[in-house]
Amino acid sequence: MRFKLSPRVINQFSYYSTSESIGLYNNRSLNVCLFGHHQSGKTVLCSTITKLLSKVNSTRPVPINLLDSNEDEKKLGSTINLSFAPINTGNTKVTLIDSPGRDDLINVKIQGLNLAHIGILVVSNDHTNLIETINYELTLAKHFNLKEIILFLNDKTPVTSDPIIDNDEAKKRQIQSLLNEYGYRDNLIVSGKSIQQLINHIDQYPIPQRNVQCPLFMKIVQAKVFSRNDAYILGYLEKGKLEVGQNVTIIGKGREFDVNISKIVSSPMGFEKIESGHLCELMIRGDRCKWITKGMVVTEPGIYQANDNIDCLIKPFPISPDDFKEKIENLKSIKLVYSDQISSRCFITNINHNCHDEVTINSQQSTYLYKCNLKLSHSLILSNHQPIALGQDKKLIALGQVDSILTNLKADDKLKLFIKV
Template identity: 20%
Template sequence: MISLTIGTAGHIDHGKTTLIKAITGIETDSLKDEKKRGITINLGFAHLDYEDMTVGFVDVPGHEKFIKNMVAGVTGIDAVMLVISADEGIMPQSIEHFNILELMGLKKGFVVITKTDLVDEELVEVVEEEVKELVQGTFLENCKIIKASSKTMVGIDEIKDFIRELASQEDRDLSLENPRLAIDRVFSLRGVGTVVTGTLANGLLDKEDTVLIYPQQISSTIRNLQVFSRDVDRVLAGQRTAINLRDLDKKDLNRGDDLALPDTLRLTNQIDCKIEIIESTDRVIKNNSRLHLHIGTKEVIAKIKILNNTELVGGSSSYARLKIEEDITVKRGDRFILRFYSPLETVGGGVVLDPNPKRKLNEIIKEIDFIEEDYNLKSYIEFLLKVENSFLKIEEIIKNTVFNYEYIKKVLFELESRDIVYNYIFGRKIFAIHSQVQEKLNNKILDYLKKNEKENNISLGIPKEELRNNIFEGIDKNIYNEFIDKLVTKNLIKNTNNMITTFDYYPEMNLSQKEKKRELLIKLSNQGKDILNVKEYRESQESSNIIDYMIAEEELVEINKDEVILKHNLENIKEKLIKYLKENEKITVVDFRDLIESNRKHSIMILEYFDSKNLTKRIEDYRILF
């Protein structure tokens, strides 16, 4: 189904509201104060039915005092109808509205010259030339200009036909996006409950969906949906909708809040962006200036940090970081308006490039310049992964973009097929890492292992957990295990009983170490044939390394921490035990102590070792063969 929402723009009293009534038959001046004063203060709404679709209209206020409502009104719209009256021509709010439309990144629209019944044809042509001059070099250059009169209905059918043509150009795949709605009204109805309204900016929203209200992060479910006062089961991006929410109180919600699916938006108080200052302003934007930021339907105060500490004047642009005085929700590509702090005046706007900056602005200027020029999702994911310089959850990409889990997953798999990204998948959890970052980690691990192997030529390797703590601190254990497995598969490292070495490494003693090993064996042999305590030998790093080497080579058997037994002595004990049990079926600790001529403590330790190796099995106070 096609959905299209058109917003009006233009100076006060140029006939926007009357024109919408002529097109749709619906009066959008609904507030008593609006009726009395004859101007639109808040947002008004109307719709026009075609055979196969319905087009929505958002009537925005033209008066300069209500510019914030105008900015809220153009949030989520698909096209604009710029209204200029034939009797007055282009006026201050005509220009300010048009500047706002440009800054908000709108791509489609048309111009209607109204009140043509009040002037002669010659003056209408003059206004038409003024309009062409105004829109030159903008998104409305060469746009359709329709001359109309709401009084005589001249041009109204032409407007309807052109709107139908605009709607047919919509080809966006909404199934790839997560739904998001900037709330512009909150009210309560008796017997119904709390209702919020807005224009759905992205995706599809269904009845009974579980949603979160941001920034409060309050959960609710959708009891009912309405589009153009009709109950529906699904709302499409671009449609004006009223949403009836369960178990929420009106007082907990505000205009400017956002409604979305859980875990699809992030709260942030700073954004990296590209700023453009309108040519007509004579205001100078200095570094660290406080400005009014209008984004979505929210108005907040932000401090601007301009790249290279420059000043911004009319017609200039720059990369900047906005530090916001409260948490907001934004995504990459979101458009916003900046107004001078005092007096209130629209000075510029921009686009969000990074909604969650993690480095200083001047450190990422090359990357930020790249993503400003390239809005391709694949390129943006590459940027995110390089900036992250580690593993990134798919949820982080979802929160930064308008796209949903399934589509981002598909893109990640495509990037992996081109060896740009490596994905680590655990059920629905996906962690991605850029191939260049993975290569750096590979080299970091190999360098760490090689350093250890160079310093200790008989090292058995680095314990797997120690390697994780030193190089992968804070990384999910499942990711780490799979990362190590990948390196093993590629024959870059070996994992022997959770001791990690480089693939080609093998411990080998030099002559000096061999001599020390021989001396150590003599000392240990002289201690007897029982369990030996090697704690004093561990005090020397070299001796400790030799002991570990002998354990690995199975010349010594580790019974307990710092307690070992010579392998051939243990084998002799084992043979005696097996022979005894074959003849007697079972043995007690006392019998075993007497059999091997040891003490009770060591006897228990050796029996427990045999239990752990499934040679013996303990039953009550005796052992049998396993």
């Protein structure tokens, strides 16, 4: 049986399924995430880049209403889900990832950061707390291992205008100092008048080494179930490679089941396989496809085991240590655990409130560090030193990393956890 995505489904998955025309997969391909505060102009910039490149090569222009195609997004006038726009910068095939800026959608933003090789930090030049906002966004980018940052200053006027920052040397020096503090280059600050400079840098960025020989590991970003036995998934192939006809295992949300790759949708010229380092679209078949949702992981049978019981190191962010301590002591149930996979409910136990000086988490020093145990309601594929973030009431309250992975919870413990949470 052959599958063809209808225009309705293509629209739902944010235009990504039309990427075949530019040949998305070659030896030079990158994922670039646009992130920043709410209403900074990320979606407008993403659409503008596609329109500029469409005039010089095979890039297809992506209008704003296709990037924000969800009905709620159109109603609110802001991004809620990740959306994707393929572009051709000349030598490199790039997937732009447009992420939301709202504080209550921090988990979606983190998912976008985890998919990216490069980040474009978009901020409004006239933002009230510009320096504090940049510091917040850089902390997230560094924590989730983003290697390169291009800072785009948007003054909310036509993209041909000069940035206000050019006339404020003190503010510019502050921003450059922040970039240096987090280990990013301070000469990658661009404005609307310099979009071509932004495109040129992406085009020349060194391609990361592909983990082709490692066991298969692909994060599902979006999913559409067509029937009990057939589904479509869009995901980031982080390690290994995939072939049509290959049997794979899907793990997440307390489930583990096998499926078969029936088609690689977005490969150009009918390729039958795809290697790591790309976002890819797959049609899969199996008798449990109805369980597939975003946040699950595609892997090889018997390679990975999901865990729901970990020790971790956490530091308060962006709230103060005192506020964090009060929240944890009064209500130990944390609503969300943000990672590069599923957002999972959890319960914190055994908190060590002893603070440690000069402790490093993901290259960032912290004078307030807590060691605690996390019991998760949904199992995740976790590894030591993996970055995570904790939230309460859909607001970020702490960043951390996995310190050690413990034996999975028993059935009775899992039941108690659900009751408490």
